[in-house]
Amino acid sequence: MEKITEKIREIAKLALENGEVEKIIGWNKGDTFDDSYPVFITDVDDADSLIWDNFCVNNLSKYLIQQLKVSKKIGVFLKGCDSRGFSQIVKDNRIDRDKVVIYGLSCPGMIDPEKVKKEGLHKRLLSVKRSGNELIFIKKDGEQKASAEEFEYDKCLQCRYPNPVVYDQLLTEPVDREVKTLERFKDVENLEALSSEERSAYWVDQFSKCIRCNACRNICPACSCEKCVFDNEKADVSGKAKADSEEQFYHIIRAYHVAGRCVECGECSRVCPAGIPLHKLNSKIIKDINELYGDYDAGVDPSEEAPIGTYKLDDSDSFTEHGGEKK
């Protein structure tokens, strides 16, 4: 990963110097081992602070919507999941593809700091290095090795697109990942197996933790509306009262609004300060769309029609006894 960091800095410098791009969006390293935060660079000298490590999990594609309003051309580093978010934003006509230079990065899987903390490995930890499927925790008092699989984000263990689906320049060798496809909807199936009372209790409990910080909405590459319905005072949906129903309304409607456009980057669950498993909402909708209207991966093939917003004459449904025209 150090080699790629060098490459990133080189490319950023070159692109800024010859005026190919006006701005670079990448990651910087903060004070703690897990702090890799997004950064916007316009000065060539700042390019030396760019990094690529095991914690560059933040999806940079969403920033393009705001930044392209003030910059003419932007270079951005995108992982596999980020590139799907990017494609979705382009498909939603929120940004102009020609104004962006994409530097693709194949992602071996990002490390979840929470899992590191759970194992107690974060104490006196300086940095984490990766070689293949092995992690090396470099501490003040020596090194410790571990299997990377144990520390990767759950969403990364399920990742089906580690390589960018769209890029102008690929900076790394493509990565090959083995994914247990059967486990893709395991969380959803576990919930579906419960009774409706248990499911209701589960979600009431989860949603009651919500503090309405809107982090899930702000990070989501599919939530790209100019003005969100939840910011519209006249729409009778922006209730901020501390009533459980308002939070339930917010999450159910938000998940439904991104139906057919969710790219499964799992950022909503990651950024949630209350730890609500929001991805389980989107997974359910994706599962249903796949079952009813055929397999569809948002943000992969822009020419493919989105399942919600289009129709076929012989569609199946879930409400008539015969299930629509088919079956």
Next chain:
Amino acid sequence: MSIEAKEIEGINKNKFEPLIVAFCCNWCSYAGADLAGTSRLSYPANVKIIRVPCSCRVSENFVLRAFQRGADAVVIAGCHPGDCHYTSGNYHTRRRFSILMNFLEYMGIEKERFTVDWISAAEGHKFASVMNNALEKVHKLGPNRKLRDDRWKR
């Protein structure tokens, strides 16, 4: 033919009077309701009809708000596929509410509380039977308290 609320066995009318919100498309189902009325077919008074220009005008917000603020069941009725006044509205209804129905079930709302059906302007009988069926199902399930707004009072 039709089942009136009082005829359903084991129901104490004083105890539980369900509220059913029915979104009816202006061109087919609302006219179907009209026909049910002029044909003197009986359908329950628990059904509150909201006329919408097309079944696909019904937003997921309406359905969820209805459940949160007093509805025990929600019915969406539109023209039969192929008969939409706006050519394609009910095809969108079919996709969107198939997804929403499964999603609300995932949230813990019983599937029986949410009905989507196609009722043409000539199907007064079907209108009455759909509404009677919806009422019968709600009577079996009892009042809905899931997703209910804490501030809601009847």
